[in-house]
Amino acid sequence: MSVSFCGLELEHPIINGSGTFDAIAARRVFGDALIGSFPFAAFVSKTVTVEPRHGNPPPRLWELPGGLINSIGLPNKGIERFLAEDIPQLAVLPVPLIVNVMGFSRDQVAELVSALDEPEEVAAIELNVSCPNVETGLEMGADPWEISRLLERVRPLTAKALIVKLTPNAGDVPAVARAAEEAGASAVSLINTLRGMALDPLSGEPWLGGTTGGVSGAAVRPVALAQVRDVAGSVDIPVVGMGGVQSGRDALDLMRAGADLVAVGTETFRDPVAAVRIASELDSLLAKSGD
Amino acid sequence: MSAERPLAPFGRRLAPVSAREQHGAYVVLRCLDGEGPIPKAGQFYMLSSAARWGGGQGERPFLPRAFSVLRAGRDQSGVLELQFLVEDVGPGTNRLCELGPGDGLLLVGPFGNGFSPPREGRAAMLVGGGVGIAPLAILQDQLGAVATLPLLGFRDGAHAEGARLLQSPRVATDDGSAGHEGLVTELLLEELAAAAEELEVFACGPPAMLEAVRAICAEHAVPAQLALESGMACGFGACFGCAIPVRGGYIRLCVDGPVLDATLLETGAAAGAHR
Numbered sequence: 001m002s003v004s005f006c007g008l009e010l011e012h013p014i015i016n017g018s019g020t021f022d023a024i025a026a027r028r029v030f031g032d033a034l035i036g037s038f039p040f041a042a043f044v045s046k047t048v049t050v051e052p053r054h055g056n057p058p059p060r061l062w063e064l065p066g067g068l069i070n071s072i073g074l075p076n077k078g079i080e081r082f083l084a085e086d087i088p089q090l091a092v093l094p095v096p097l098i099v100n101v102m103g104f105s106r107d108q109v110a111e112l113v114s115a116l117d118e119p120e121e122v123a124a125i126e127l128n129v130s131c132p133n134v135e136t137g138l139e140m141g142a143d144p145w146e147i148s149r150l151l152e153r154v155r156p157l158t159a160k161a162l163i164v165k166l167t168p169n170a171g172d173v174p175a176v177a178r179a180a181e182e183a184g185a186s187a188v189s190l191i192n193t194l195r196g197m198a199l200d201p202l203s204g205e206p207w208l209g210g211t212t213g214g215v216s217g218a219a220v221r222p223v224a225l226a227q228v229r230d231v232a233g234s235v236d237i238p239v240v241g242m243g244g245v246q247s248g249r250d251a252l253d254l255m256r257a258g259a260d261l262v263a264v265g266t267e268t269f270r271d272p273v274a275a276v277r278i279a280s281e282l283d284s285l286l287a288k289s290g291d
Numbered sequence: 292m293s294a295e296r297p298l299a300p301f302g303r304r305l306a307p308v309s310a311r312e313q314h315g316a317y318v319v320l321r322c323l324d325g326e327g328p329i330p331k332a333g334q335f336y337m338l339s340s341a342a343r344w345g346g347g348q349g350e351r352p353f354l355p356r357a358f359s360v361l362r363a364g365r366d367q368s369g370v371l372e373l374q375f376l377v378e379d380v381g382p383g384t385n386r387l388c389e390l391g392p393g394d395g396l397l398l399v400g401p402f403g404n405g406f407s408p409p410r411e412g413r414a415a416m417l418v419g420g421g422v423g424i425a426p427l428a429i430l431q432d433q434l435g436a437v438a439t440l441p442l443l444g445f446r447d448g449a450h451a452e453g454a455r456l457l458q459s460p461r462v463a464t465d466d467g468s469a470g471h472e473g474l475v476t477e478l479l480l481e482e483l484a485a486a487a488e489e490l491e492v493f494a495c496g497p498p499a500m501l502e503a504v505r506a507i508c509a510e511h512a513v514p515a516q517l518a519l520e521s522g523m524a525c526g527f528g529a530c531f532g533c534a535i536p537v538r539g540g541y542i543r544l545c546v547d548g549p550v551l552d553a554t555l556l557e558t559g560a561a562a563g564a565h566r
Contacts, residue, residue, distance in 0.1 A: 025528025025546050029402060033301040046531075054540050058561075061522050061532035065350030068524060072531045075541065217353065269525035270339070270355055271303035272399060 001283050003041075005238055005261055006161035006186045008096045008123055010041035014251065014279040017242045017265030018100035018126060018165065019046045019072070024089050026272065035092060039275035043090065044098045044263070045082075047128045050108050052078035057209035062198040067217020067244065067266060069196050071210030074102065079115050087121050096123035098163065104134045106153045117158035124161035127154075130169070130192050141192075142170035144179035151183030161186035163240065166231065168220075169195050173227050174234035181235045189240035189263065190231060191224045217266040218244045225257050232258020246274070248281020252289075255282075297328040299400050299527070305341060308394045309372060315452025317378050317422065318388045319361065322396045324371045331405030332430035333518050333550045335359045337526040338375065340386050341395030352383035354524050359426040359495070359549070360401065361456065373398075376425040376453065402526045403549045406430055406493055406516055409438075413491040413514070417441040417457070418479055418504055420496025421450060426518050428456050430493055440482065444475025444500065476503040487511045492553075494518070501559030508553055515553035519544055519561075535561050 001012045016039075023043055027034050055075030062069040076082065079101075090097050099122050103109035109127065116122045129141030129150065140146045147164065155162065164180040166173055168191040177188050193214025198207045206212070224243020232239045241259025244266070245251050251262040262282075267274040306322035330336075337355035344352060362374040379388040390396060406426070409415045417427040417439050424443050431439045441460040445451040448468035454460045461478050462470030471478060475496075483490065494504045495518035508515040521544045523533035534541040535548075537555045542548065553559070 019531075020529055022528045022531075025543070028546060029299055029527045030301040031298040033298075037301060055531065055534060057536070058534055058541075059522060060534060061524055061530070063351055063353050066345070066353055068354060070524075070530065070532060072534075075531055075534070266524075269530050270353075271397075272525070272527055272529075273302040276302075 001279070001286065003261065005042075006124055006163070008042065008161070010096070010261070012041045012279045012283070013255070013261045014040060014275045014282065015042045015098075015240070015261055015263050016040045016044050016268065016275065017263040018044045018128065020265035020268050022046060023093055024086060027089070030272070035094060037273070037276070038094050039273045040095060041261075041279075042096045042098055042123070043093050044126060045086075045090065045100050046076060047074045047100045047102045048076050048079055048082045048112065049074060049102055050079055050111055052076065052081070059207060059209055060213075062207050062213070064215065064217065064219055067215060067219035069198055069208065069213040069215050070193070071208035071213030073210055079112055083115060083119065087119055091121040097121055098124045098126050100126040100128050100165065102128035102131055104131060106135075106150055109150060110154050110157060113154045113157045113162070117160060122160065124163060124186070125158065126163040126165050126189060128165050128192075130165070130167040139167070139170075141165070141167040141176060144172070144175045147176050147179045148183045151180055151185055155184035163187045163189050165192055166190040167192045168223060168227055174230045177231045177235050181237050185237060187238040187240060188231060188235065189242065191220065191227050191243045194220055194223060216244070218246055220244045221250060225253055228254055228259050229257040245278065248278050248283070248285050251278055251282045252285045296334070296404055297330055297401055299402060300326045303397050303399045306373065306396045306398050308390050308392055308396050311391045314456065315449040317376055317450070317453045319456070320375045320377055320387065320390060320396065322373055322375075322398070324373050324398065327371060327373075327401065329371060330360045330363050330373070330401035330429075332433045333359065333405035333426045334401035334403045335526070335549060336373070336375070336398045336400030336402065338387060339383075339397045340390055341397050344386065347382040347386055349382065352386060355397070355399070355526070356383040356387070357520070357523050357526055357545075359518065361425040361428050362432060363429060376422055376456070378422045399526060402545055404547070406518070406550050408434070409491040410514055413489060415439045416479070416482060416490045416492050418475060418492055418494040418496070420444045420475055420500040421446070422453075423496035423500075423518070424453055424457065426495050427493065431457055442475050442478045442482065444496065445469070474500075474503070476500065476507060479504065479507055483507065483511045483513060487513050491515065498560040505553045505556060505559035516550050517553050517556070517559055518550045519548055519559070
């Protein structure tokens with residue numbers, strides 16, 4: 001079931017969604033078994049920013065029927081310490097490393113992409129564009145013009161694959177995907193979480209420390225399927241599909257909608273090796289269907 | 292007690308329920324874990340039921356629930372039996388309380404750091420509140436009952452039946468229906484007045500109790516290890532949902548806790564925000 005993606009040879013089409021698996025923490029908890037039976041065909045890091053971030057005040061989670069809302073706030077140690085401390089630990093993983101980055105301006109994204117161009121351990125870079133450009137006030141991933149300017153700025157900085165992680169909270173997601181492709185994106189990935197909120201039943205105030213958060217899990221699967229189909233029909237570059245995948249059937253659906261790879265996120269919280277089961281179920285389904 | 296944290300098998304596994312016991316307001320679930328290591332006191336597992344997880348109140352639960360292990364030991368045939376203390380307070384605990392012998396429990400773990408042995412020259416004073424007495428039972432097993440003095444607080448007599456899970460406890464209840472009428476921290480103050488320099492406190496309970504214990508121990512210069520709780524989705528450092536504030540930032544309670552040295556905290560009331 002091996003698959004080629006942006007020049008990377010992957011053993012199967014199941015990877016993780018950014019921010020849903022911390023391979024370094026998992027090694028502390030599970031030991032070398034993590035390396036021996038790594039569940040994903042490529043590892044996508046949590047979002048790295050230029051400066052360190054503490055993340056949002058708790059509470060950070062709200063359970064939903066078939067999912068959850070998270071308001072984590074991108075806690076990370078910043079690019080400098082990520083390069084020095086984390087890259088060497090991630091280099092021992094038996095799969096290609098994709099580093100997810102986010103900047104609050106084109107210059108910041110350029111700084112991050114430049115920093116990741118050099119280390120050979122980094123196979124590809126994913127751009128988290130679900131944030132406003134502080135210079136224009138426009139959300140980078142929600143506006144085709146912003147995405148074009150961003151890619152024009154960072155594309156010349158590296159020969160590595162640049163994957164644009166599309167936000168579903170945009171008026172015209174396929175238009176953003178087309179703009180990314182035209183400006184040199186190597187692939188697109190979607191969906192990021194859907195913006196949502198929950199109220200404390202006692203106080204009536206927002207429950208999450210960050211007021212709103214991102215909805216993920218089975219609840220968002222139909223939204224993901226529709227958006228993946230729309231985007232895959234609009235671009236020729238590879239598509240990484242994700243959103244509520246819990247089974248091989250869900251993964252197959254996204255692939256039939258046009259995804260080349262499928263990412264698993266929230267389901268990993270329930271079972272750290274869910275991706276192994278999903279890849280195996282997908283393999284059986286593909287064998288049966290003759291796809 | 293070893294200083295090493297036992298590693299969790301990589302993956303979720305099925306642990307058949309071997310017994311269900313009612314202790315007043317609490318249920319003790321026993322299950323057989325054929326694959327896991329003997330956990331350290333203070334470590335926890337993520338639990339869910341193999342069947343009908345979801346479809347309860349508001350179509351929840353969706354996520355597994357974190358439980359400190361109450362007790363662990365090998366049965367006559369050498370199989371590891373784990374015990375968990377559950378109080379039916381929401382859709383997840385409600386479903387777990389329905390399980391009985393032969394039902395499937397799904398678990399991942401053991402996770403977290405667990406308690407460290409008491410510092411040289413100090414005896415362990417165990418302070419528990421409500422369902423938070425769970426990690427103190429296995430701590431008492433691992434340290435030896437002679438070395439420990441449990442002080443346990445409950446809201447009423449039905450909950451105080453849980454005190455029988457530990458040996459030789461002093462009990463306090465809010466309504467006076469069992470033991471001392473009042474707070475468990477009043478018992479703690481009495482004990483510390485007599486022998487503060489000979490004790491180290493190991494506490495687990497609701498946020499307000501943990502904060503009171505933290506403040507009392509700080510005032511009496513008594514070292515304390517606090518086992519905290521926070522809503523968490525995964526238990527193994529992936530979701531970053533269980534972050535709690537400590538001096539200097541946030542930590543993930545699942546991988547850097549759940550047991551924290553009290554001096555790391557500005558308040559013991561910080562955790563516990565979940566439903």
